Amino acid sequence: MGNLPIDVDILQKRKMIPIKLAELSYSKPEIALKLLRVWGEKQKPITPLFEEILSHFDA
Template sequence: MISPEIIKMNAYLPVKLAELSYQQPEEALRLLRNWGEGKQPIKILFEEVTDLLQNERRQV
């Protein structure tokens, strides 16, 4: 059974990647490739995207 947390991450990862693509397109593309190629688990990808977005917000 898949945990509800993982389901939410999977649902929101495209939204977060789209948001990141406006701020850091290279990072967004790298993470999208990792996701598509199955190189990283969804939880790690989601955390990395979230961290990058939070760091960007702190710099603004």
């Protein structure tokens, strides 16, 4: 795995972001829309954004 140009963990998180945003939109649509804009405008790296999205499920 050390030869891959992109970390597999980052790819998994990137794949899960739209799924988690869709799930979040049912319970917290305003937050989901805000985070969708952050993702679309590439304002934040993948890992911190993914962690922020997940934090709204615990709250």
